Amino acid sequence: MRTILTMSLLACSHVAFSAPKPEVSKPDEVVVYRKTEQAELGMEIFRPKGWKEGDSRSAVVFFFGGGWVGGSTAQFHPQATRLASLGMVAYCADYRVQSRHKTSPFEAVADAKAAIRWIWRNAKSQGVNRDRIVAAGGSAGGHLAACCGLIADLDDVREGEPVFIPAAMALFNPVIDTSRKGYGYAKLKQRYRELSPVEHVHALAAPTLVQVGSADTTTPPAGHKLFKARMDKKGRSCHLYVSEGQKHGFFNPRGDNSQYWTTMGRMEEFLHKEGLLTATGN
Numbered sequence: 001m002r003t004i005l006t007m008s009l010l011a012c013s014h015v016a017f018s019a020p021k022p023e024v025s026k027p028d029e030v031v032v033y034r035k036t037e038q039a040e041l042g043m044e045i046f047r048p049k050g051w052k053e054g055d056s057r058s059a060v061v062f063f064f065g066g067g068w069v070g071g072s073t074a075q076f077h078p079q080a081t082r083l084a085s086l087g088m089v090a091y092c093a094d095y096r097v098q099s100r101h102k103t104s105p106f107e108a109v110a111d112a113k114a115a116i117r118w119i120w121r122n123a124k125s126q127g128v129n130r131d132r133i134v135a136a137g138g139s140a141g142g143h144l145a146a147c148c149g150l151i152a153d154l155d156d157v158r159e160g161e162p163v164f165i166p167a168a169m170a171l172f173n174p175v176i177d178t179s180r181k182g183y184g185y186a187k188l189k190q191r192y193r194e195l196s197p198v199e200h201v202h203a204l205a206a207p208t209l210v211q212v213g214s215a216d217t218t219t220p221p222a223g224h225k226l227f228k229a230r231m232d233k234k235g236r237s238c239h240l241y242v243s244e245g246q247k248h249g250f251f252n253p254r255g256d257n258s259q260y261w262t263t264m265g266r267m268e269e270f271l272h273k274e275g276l277l278t279a280t281g282n
Contacts, residue, residue: 019256019257019258019260019261020257020261021253021257022078022079022081022082022253022257022260022261022264023078023081023082023085024077024078024081025046025077025081025084027044027045027046027077027092028045028046028047029044029045029047030042030043030044030045031043031045033093033114033115033118034111034114034115034118036096036101036107036111038096038100038101038102038103039096039100039101041093041094041095041096041111041114041115042073042093042094043061043091043092043093043094043115043118044073044077044080044091044092044093045089045090045091045126046077046080046081046083046084046089046090046091046092047084047089047127048084048085048086048087048088048089049085051089051127052127053124053125053126053127054124054127055089055127055128056127056128056129056132057087057088057089057127057128057129057132058087058088058089058128058129058132058133058134058167058271058276058277058278059088059089059090059091059119059126059128059129059132059133059134060080060083060088060089060090060091060133060134060135060136060170060271061090061091061092061093061115061116061119061133061134061135061136061145062075062076062079062080062090062091062092062093062136062137062141062145063076063093063095063112063115063135063136063137063138063140063141063142063144063145064076064092064137064138064140064141065137065138065139065140065141065142065249066097066139066140066141067139067140067183068097068098068104068105068108068140068143068184068187069097069098069099070097070098070099070100071097071140071141073092073093073094074092075092075138075141075252076092076136076137076138076141077092078253078260079136079264079267080092082264083268083271083277086268086277087277087278088271088276088277089126089127089128091115091119093111093112093115094111095107095108095111095112095115095144096108096111104187105140105143105184105187105188105195106154106194106195108140108144109143109144109147109151109154109195110154110155111144112135112144112145112147112148113147113148113154113155113156114155114156116133116135116148116165116166117155117156117157117161117165119133120133120161120165130165131167132167132275132276133165133166133167134166134167134168134169134170134271134276135148135149135165135166135168135169135170136169136170136171136172136267137171137172137174138171138172138173138174138249138251138252139172139173139174139175139218139219139248139249140175141174142171142172142173142174142175142176143174143175143176143178143184143195143197145166145169145170145171145174146169146171146174146176146197146208147195147197148164148165148166148169149164149165149166149169149205149206149208150164150197150200150201150202150205151194151195151197151200152164153194164204164206166206167206167207167274167276168206168207168208168209168270168271168274168276169206169207169208169209170208170209170267170270170271171208171209171210171211172211172251172263173211173212173213173216173218173219173248173249173250173251174197174210174212174219174224175197175219176196176197176198176210176219176223176224176227177196177197177198177219177220177222177223177226177227178192178193178195178196179192179193179196181220181222181223182196182198182219182220182223183218183219183220184196197227198223198226198227198230201227201230201231201233201234201236202234203234203235203236205231205234205236206236207236207237207238207239207270207274208231208236208237208238208239209238209239209241209266209267209270210224210227210228210238210239210240210241211240211241211243211251211263211266211267212224212240212241212242212243212246213242213243213245213246213247213248213250214242214243214244214245214246215245215246215247216246216247216248216250217247217248218248219248221242224240224242225240225242227240228240239266239270241266243259243262243263246259250263251263251264
């Protein structure tokens with residue numbers, strides 16, 4: 001735990017430092033979690049050392065960004081590698097996008113919900129605690145993660161299953177407002193409210209971490225501030241960090257990697273405070 005807290009405090013200090021390049025491991029396994037008309041959808045699994053079936057570990061599933069048009073699961077391999085090294089079972093899920101599958105954001109949301117529900121249904125063999133699954137992602141992927149915890153539609157819920165699965169949501173400059181003031185209206189038009197997380201805040205919403213740059217013109221911070229205000233009004237936990245001068249995608253490893261470690265440090269602190277990140281992962 002000391003390693004987690006030391007790195008987190010260093011990352012969140014906002015003081016320039018020589019940041020190491022994040023480690024990136026290959027997935028331990030890739031499974032097909034959903035078969036669709038357009039494609040079989042895979043999910044990459046990153047397991048911690050000492051993992052075994054029947055464990056009761058926290059899990060996190062990452063959804064990549066790309067405007068629901070493109071993108072790759074590789075975007076979150078550094079974050080998945082990092083959290084697996086800290087004891088979590090980490091997943092990077094593929095989903096249908098316009099460029100490869102000629103689909104809309106509605107199919108993308110349905111796929112994301114299917115991915116997190118696959119983990120929930122297979123928790124025992126995955127060594128995962130059903131009550132400790134985190135939804136995470138960036139930009140359009142952050143939108144999908146938010147939809148998993150906020151929007152009840154587009155899901156195959158069987159009798160006796162919960163409508164909302166995530167125990168927490170960790171969102172990196174997510175598409176949170178799909179109105180004309182945010183991002184996505186051009187694709188969703190009159191149906192934008194159906195997939196706008198800010199319009200679906202409810203009294204059971206999971207604790208949420210939101211990180212965005214003050215100079216983000218793709219997913220403007222005004223939408224994230226409105227989201228936090230609505231979460232606060234419902235009495236739900238929402239931690240919003242607006243990083244001064246940072247633009248869209250600032251959380252990705254690049255440059256001196258300082259923003260990657262800053263955003264990951266905040267995520268680790270958030271998960272630790274929520275009881276989802278421990279020294280052993282159990």
